Amino acid sequence: MTEEKRPEPMKDLEVITDPKVVKLLFENTRSKIVFRYLVNEAMTVKQLADALGKNAGTILHHIDKLRKAGLVVQERTELTKTGIVQRFYRATAREYRLGIGGMMESDSGVAEFAEKRLTSIIDSLSVYGIHIPDDQMGKAKELLKQVIERENQVSSSLELVDKKTFYQFPQSVRNDASRIMRRLVLEEDEKYQDLRERWHAFLQTHRKGELDNE
Numbered sequence: 001m002t003e004e005k006r007p008e009p010m011k012d013l014e015v016i017t018d019p020k021v022v023k024l025l026f027e028n029t030r031s032k033i034v035f036r037y038l039v040n041e042a043m044t045v046k047q048l049a050d051a052l053g054k055n056a057g058t059i060l061h062h063i064d065k066l067r068k069a070g071l072v073v074q075e076r077t078e079l080t081k082t083g084i085v086q087r088f089y090r091a092t093a094r095e096y097r098l099g100i101g102g103m104m105e106s107d108s109g110v111a112e113f114a115e116k117r118l119t120s121i122i123d124s125l126s127v128y129g130i131h132i133p134d135d136q137m138g139k140a141k142e143l144l145k146q147v148i149e150r151e152n153q154v155s156s157s158l159e160l161v162d163k164k165t166f167y168q169f170p171q172s173v174r175n176d177a178s179r180i181m182r183r184l185v186l187e188e189d190e191k192y193q194d195l196r197e198r199w200h201a202f203l204q205t206h207r208k209g210e211l212d213n214e
Contacts, residue, residue, distance in 0.1 A: 007073040007092075009163040012178050014093035015152040019106035021069050022098055026110055029054065030062045034071055034091050042075040042088040063089055071096075094174070097152050100145050118144055129208035136206070143199045150192045155182045 016022055025031050032052060037043055045063060049056040066072040067089075075090045103114035118141045122132050132140045158181055160166050166174060186192050 007075060009160075009167060010091065011093040011156075012158060012160060013095045013097065013156045013182075015097045015099050015156045016071075017099035017102040019102050019110070021071070022102045023106050023110055024065060024069055025071075025096075025098070026113075027062075029058070030066060033059070033062055034066060034096065038072060038089060038091040039094055039096070042090040044086050044088055046086075048089075094178075097156075099152060100148050104145075115141075125203070130203055130206050131208065132206050140202065143195070143202055147192075147195045147199050150189070150195050151186060154185055154189045154192055158182060158185055 016025070025034065029052065033048060037048060037051060043051075045056050045059050048054075048063075049059045052059065063072060067074075071092055072089050073092055075088050078086045078088065080086060100114055100118070104111050106114075119137070122137065122140050122144065125132070158178075166177075169177070
């Protein structure tokens, strides 16, 4: 009997930049399958169907699309007492981020969502005394977009040297280790530091205290 080939260990972080894949995940059921369930544990189609209150055939259809997009893999199979083969699926990464650039290059619905997301983030800074006027909003969104894109690019390039050992640690420990290393590689990246400094300088010029002193 041929030994079942195990898939690659889960990546720590994957940034999705392909507009077609971004659009794929904007479907509500597929989004829940990946982000709510399969990033946390491997599950069967039946388990997902029960959790989501959906027909198993519908879930299998979504799983097939997610597998073709490289977001989901079959992790293992198990034989039940009745001789039925259960297939367990999991996400290919522990965390996914939707690349702003990819979203803005997608169709109008996804692009509009990304645009509104950037605007909302910038508008929310007003609660901290930072007010961006309408004639500066375009510049603010472009700067923020560049910062986010570079952060995603650098963070997703972080490689696990010892994948086998890493996944033996509890989830909470892995999360803490991941945050520490992401901060470290971002601090070491000159392009990210330059973008962040430009973004922070822009925010400083629109801070309430700074405006009052002019």
